[in-house]
Ligand SMILES: Nc1ncnc2c1ncn2[C@@H]1O[C@H](COP(=O)(O)OP(=O)(O)OP(=O)(O)O)[C@@H](O)[C@H]1O
């Protein structure tokens with residue numbers, strides 16, 4: 001069990017600052033997912049926590065003890081690497097048992113623990129195989145088992161499911177989550193798969209360019225993204241973001257999109273009041289709306305504006321539809337086959353309760 005606290009971490013490789021003043025507070029038993037695009041500094045952050053990378057400044061505390069000067073072996077942290085490595089001359093069983101043997105654990109206890117973790121990760125059937133006789137997915141699970149088996153203070157996992165197929169990932173997501181609840185190891189889990197992040201994390205920490213953009217519960221980050229980056233990084237298909245102008249007109253709020261100034265959505269007056277209270281800048285305002293919050297009708301409907309279907313992507317349970325409104329394109333998700341063909345005219349509106357507004361210069365959400 002452990003808390004992990006990162007304070008003002010800076011890490012440079014030569015002139016390149018890859019971690020910039022990172023602050024992260026991870027509670028005991030918490031499962032935090034580090035999410036961000038390739039190269040944003042996820043692996044470097046994990047390696048710094050584990051002691052595999054020296055930081056340039058800042059403090060790393062585990063259970064309140066500063067550890068940045070301690071070598072990796074004294075931090076009692078298990079690490080599942082992005083590029084995992086097994087001992088090639090040892091079977092799956094012996095690979096998993098290795099850290100327990102090294103710690104002098106009794107033989108029957110080792111057997112029981114290996115069996116338990118192997119069953120969770122579904123590698124019972126290959127437990128006697130050598131790495132040369134394993135698939136990539138098997139090897140990855142053996143590597144995960146080896147880290148999980150020894151009940152470390154904290155677990156760091158760097159894209160542990162990167163090479164597994166979609167079905168197995170989905171199964172293991174659930175298993176891993178259960179295992180985490182049982183063992184209670186504080187976990188930092190790196191992924192760039194946002195479905196994994198949403199479904200596994202107690203919290204998601206979104207990074208970009210070495211900077212922590214936002215941390216919060218999955219639902220908070222999804223429903224209230226702090227800025228344009230988070231808004232468009234989380235959620236698939238991505239959130240629509242359209243330049244707009246906004247004014248209060250009697251009892252209503254008008255949000256006008258596009259160059260033509262004819263495409264105008266109408267909302268309650270409260271929207272304008274909230275924007276005004278945030279002192280919004282008319283010249284750099286964009287409205288954000290998730291595709292599932294774009295409402296689509298096939299008939300002219302009061303308060304809706306006309307759009308033309310540009311593309312239909314049938315995904316099975318639902319369709320993703322690109323809609324042209326003037327010069328803008330908005331994506332909506334609809335019931336499958338609700339929209340019939342490209343070129344079709346439809347009428348759209350935006351769900352007032354799910355509107356986001358951003359300042360396009362700062363990129364920050366206005367928090368409405
Ligand atoms: N040993 C190193 N020497 C120099 N630059 C490095 C080193 N390790 C990482 N970097 C650079 O630091 C930045 C962050 O790398 P990092 O591996 O932490 O990214 P990441 O978020 O894990 O990416 P990915 O999702 O591709 O694994 C990158 O620009 C990378 O090129």
Ligand SMILES: [Mg+2]
Nearest residue numbers: 042043044082
């Ligand atoms: Mg990485």
